[in-house]
Amino acid sequence: MSTLSRRAVLQAGGALVVAIALPRLVPVVDAAAPAMPALPDPSQLDAWLAVLPDGSVQAFFGKMDMGHGIEIAIAQIVAEELDVDIERVSIVMGDTARTPNQGGASGSTGISNGAKPLRNAAAEARRLLVEAASREWDVPVARLAVAQGMVSVIGEPARSLSYAALVGGRKFNAPVEWNKSVGNAMDVKVKAQPKARGAYKLVGQSLPRRDVSGKVFGTRDFVTDLRVPGMLHARMIRPPKAGQVVGHVDSAALTTKYPQVQVVQDKDFLAVVAPREWLAVKAARELKVEWRPDTAQKPWPGHDGLHAWIRKAPVLKRDDALRKGDVEAAFAQAARVVDAEYEWPLQSHACMGPACAVADVRGDRATVWTGSQKPHSVRDGVAKLLGMPIEAVHTIWVMGPGSYGRNDAGDAAMDAVWLSKRLGKPVRVQGMRHDGTAWDPKGPACVHRSRAALDAQGKVIAWDFTSRGLSRVGVSFNEADPRDTLAGQSLGMPLPTDIGFGAPSESYGFANKRQAWEVVPPLQERYSPLRTSHLRDPLGPEVHFGSEQFIDELALATGQDPVAFRLANLTAPRDIAVVKAAADRCNWTPRVKPVIRSKKQDAVLTGRGMAYATRAGTVVAVVIDVEVTPATGRVWARRVTVAHDCGLVVNPRGLVQTIEGNVIHGLSRTLFEEVQFDADTVRSVDWASYPILEMQDAPEAVDVVLLDSAQSDPSGAGEPTIRCVPAALANAFYDATGVRLRRAPFTPARVKKALQSRSRKA
Amino acid sequence: MATVHFTLDGKAVTAEADEDQPLLYLLRDELGLNNPHFGCGLAQCGACTVHLDGEPLRSCVAPASIVEGKTVTTIRGLGTPEHPHPVQQAWADEQVPQCGYCVNGWIMTAAALLRKNPKASDAELRAGLAGLKCRCGTHLSIMRAIKRAQARLA
Numbered sequence A: 001m002s003t004l005s006r007r008a009v010l011q012a013g014g015a016l017v018v019a020i021a022l023p024r025l026v027p028v029v030d031a032a033a034p035a036m037p038a039l040p041d042p043s044q045l046d047a048w049l050a051v052l053p054d055g056s057v058q059a060f061f062g063k064m065d066m067g068h069g070i071e072i073a074i075a076q077i078v079a080e081e082l083d084v085d086i087e088r089v090s091i092v093m094g095d096t097a098r099t100p101n102q103g104g105a106s107g108s109t110g111i112s113n114g115a116k117p118l119r120n121a122a123a124e125a126r127r128l129l130v131e132a133a134s135r136e137w138d139v140p141v142a143r144l145a146v147a148q149g150m151v152s153v154i155g156e157p158a159r160s161l162s163y164a165a166l167v168g169g170r171k172f173n174a175p176v177e178w179n180k181s182v183g184n185a186m187d188v189k190v191k192a193q194p195k196a197r198g199a200y201k202l203v204g205q206s207l208p209r210r211d212v213s214g215k216v217f218g219t220r221d222f223v224t225d226l227r228v229p230g231m232l233h234a235r236m237i238r239p240p241k242a243g244q245v246v247g248h249v250d251s252a253a254l255t256t257k258y259p260q261v262q263v264v265q266d267k268d269f270l271a272v273v274a275p276r277e278w279l280a281v282k283a284a285r286e287l288k289v290e291w292r293p294d295t296a297q298k299p300w301p302g303h304d305g306l307h308a309w310i311r312k313a314p315v316l317k318r319d320d321a322l323r324k325g326d327v328e329a330a331f332a333q334a335a336r337v338v339d340a341e342y343e344w345p346l347q348s349h350a351c352m353g354p355a356c357a358v359a360d361v362r363g364d365r366a367t368v369w370t371g372s373q374k375p376h377s378v379r380d381g382v383a384k385l386l387g388m389p390i391e392a393v394h395t396i397w398v399m400g401p402g403s404y405g406r407n408d409a410g411d412a413a414m415d416a417v418w419l420s421k422r423l424g425k426p427v428r429v430q431g432m433r434h435d436g437t438a439w440d441p442k443g444p445a446c447v448h449r450s451r452a453a454l455d456a457q458g459k460v461i462a463w464d465f466t467s468r469g470l471s472r473v474g475v476s477f478n479e480a481d482p483r484d485t486l487a488g489q490s491l492g493m494p495l496p497t498d499i500g501f502g503a504p505s506e507s508y509g510f511a512n513k514r515q516a517w518e519v520v521p522p523l524q525e526r527y528s529p530l531r532t533s534h535l536r537d538p539l540g541p542e543v544h545f546g547s548e549q550f551i552d553e554l555a556l557a558t559g560q561d562p563v564a565f566r567l568a569n570l571t572a573p574r575d576i577a578v579v580k581a582a583a584d585r586c587n588w589t590p591r592v593k594p595v596i597r598s599k600k601q602d603a604v605l606t607g608r609g610m611a612y613a614t615r616a617g618t619v620v621a622v623v624i625d626v627e628v629t630p631a632t633g634r635v636w637a638r639r640v641t642v643a644h645d646c647g648l649v650v651n652p653r654g655l656v657q658t659i660e661g662n663v664i665h666g667l668s669r670t671l672f673e674e675v676q677f678d679a680d681t682v683r684s685v686d687w688a689s690y691p692i693l694e695m696q697d698a699p700e701a702v703d704v705v706l707l708d709s710a711q712s713d714p715s716g717a718g719e720p721t722i723r724c725v726p727a728a729l730a731n732a733f734y735d736a737t738g739v740r741l742r743r744a745p746f747t748p749a750r751v752k753k754a755l756q757s758r759s760r761k762a
Numbered sequence B: 001m002a003t004v005h006f007t008l009d010g011k012a013v014t015a016e017a018d019e020d021q022p023l024l025y026l027l028r029d030e031l032g033l034n035n036p037h038f039g040c041g042l043a044q045c046g047a048c049t050v051h052l053d054g055e056p057l058r059s060c061v062a063p064a065s066i067v068e069g070k071t072v073t074t075i076r077g078l079g080t081p082e083h084p085h086p087v088q089q090a091w092a093d094e095q096v097p098q099c100g101y102c103v104n105g106w107i108m109t110a111a112a113l114l115r116k117n118p119k120a121s122d123a124e125l126r127a128g129l130a131g132l133k134c135r136c137g138t139h140l141s142i143m144r145a146i147k148r149a150q151a152r153l154a
């Protein structure tokens, strides 16, 4: 570190400030853009923090707040370490020119991973500022104190220097030890020691969010609201049936009728562009396209035949994610075997609005405004698509209409970029509703085969759980490669071949245990509306729908209460604590078989069920109190209890609301959501054909117990709860009705049918 | 093209619209308003809701000509940070939004609902909010906010 002495600074500039590490006084914002802008260098403290001339602090966060309130949480962490007023800390998020590539919003790691380098950087900045003051006064660091961005000599209040005076408006020019990771694992080591938790004043408080006012008074711009001078509006035209390719396009008829409209076609990439949005919408509807079948495309199995198709499909890859003991030997000795299969449908992100992006490609530079939760990946993908260095692509994240994984946002960005390049003008692309529902990447459908071996005393001696389904990365979970986007695929780029799935995450101590998964080929090779990718908690709800229902089935098959069974078999202390906490909070009463609490057809049946799971250090148990109306098939999760341990809690209120959102999203997916399709057409195109949970079906109460194990580092909260919801609801339904629902979603029609076949059997 | 004259968030405006142009595109495209939002274009979600003479209207399916001589209020005209509508204030107090894209539909619908029925019961609220979507799942915060607004209006 090149540190200038105080004298050198005074001689050089004469200003009454101390440049703590800086030969030149460089403004934080460079006035003139250099020939090719340098990307933030994570090994420099300045990449993480800046103190502005007025002493306010900017922190540069390479992830984003997608609505869970982590912006304020990050500000709390930075202000805590720096000892500045929280009001003086602002967070710059998701701008590739200003933030290191921390992987964007990903895997609920916003706090657990994302805050780490910022916490260290803030602690280091404080250390350097105190050292600078120490040199300035020739007073040892031990005699200095910091409060509210002022360093002062203890007991001599007259001797104090503000951060603004010490470094405001200039760079630290100090190195930090970057671990060379890019993405979620990016971190830096510093000389400073961050504060002990006992000293926290801001971390742990429910401070209010900063984005609320703009959203409530309609003053905040979403990505859909951006207007760039000279911008054109585009709508993409997708093939209506599986595998179709573009044949003749009657552009002439359209442009004769609307002279301002342009049609852009490159292979199967097809769009209409107009100066006004409504004109683009109309033109997209009216363009006549002759679609040609792709002879290689086999008919889809349809949503009703999908699980039979998955069972029969060839296995591209099998992975025995967990193997313990000798499962086969245990089954050979079993006195009794319990088995069951569970089915989960294809699901859509179906974000609140279809994705939107604005791109401006000019000469050797590109600027992209996107709602994608991974703007750095968009940058990398755009650079590949255009053949530019990544430094030439500036991607700016702007809040879009929600995002819960790899939704349609990355596709919109790539489409806008291609159109802007072709037309030499800024282009805004927004989808219509069917683009957001029928054409977003889907959460994979799957089948779970579960079996357990019991000995003569009814003890579980082996557990065997195998999932088989579509890949979680049929297209990658980000847009860093155009081949993973609709633009790349419609332009004819070769396909990526990623395979991935997942396994239950729990700590049951069965002596012999196997968790395996098998991935089957995609329903359609390229440019597919049914391609699969990450949807909130990838494979979490899907897999635990099977595994945690099966735990209940096992408990009841051996005459045990499902909570007692979990407590008896779990091994991790935090897992046991969370299951206990949920059971205590809702006054769980043991149950070993369903007690049908009403027999009349029009009556409401009540029951309760539990599920638990872990996810990357977070532990959750959910209890659902359900009401089932057999006459209508309505299933209402009236009351939900959640016990949640994600280590140190930074902002309890934000955390509780994040958990509530998980519960609602989980209920919606379990009760209503299934992408419907037939042999060649996706039938789920809007909210009528892809219904989600509305207010009538929201729980009356979600009661959250936060187990703040402040000794553990914070882990994630954006996804863990949702993985418990489907099985908790299925277990509650069984408790209420004595009927197992092993296929999601629990639509009224399916529920009525299941209950009728029970009463016929009875 | 047809010319329409109406009052928009308290100001008299005159604008040109295609015969078939929905009000949403008039407001956004021609008048440069960033609220309401496009969510579905099919009257299925509420993201585009405005008040037409005080009644909630899904502007994505209403023809622009419907506003002739009438008063349109958007969420920006409903209240401001300095003079918030009680429902907006309650939304802020309860920190309701996640992504916030849906907020328009809920606030505009709830404001109209509470004006007619300030003491609406839980069941009446749930029925009155039918059809509105929130993909982030803020429904519990929404109910808390509406109850807070009811308490303030009482």
Ligand code: FES
Pocket (backbone or CB within 6 Å): B037, B038, B039, B040, B041, B042, B043, B044, B045, B046, B047, B048, B049, B058, B059, B060, B061
């Ligand atoms: S956009 Fe108008 S109701 Fe959805």
Ligand code: FES
Pocket (backbone or CB within 6 Å): A067, A352, A401, A402, B097, B098, B099, B100, B101, B102, B103, B133, B134, B135, B136, B137, B138
């Ligand atoms: S807050 Fe995102 S859709 Fe409601």
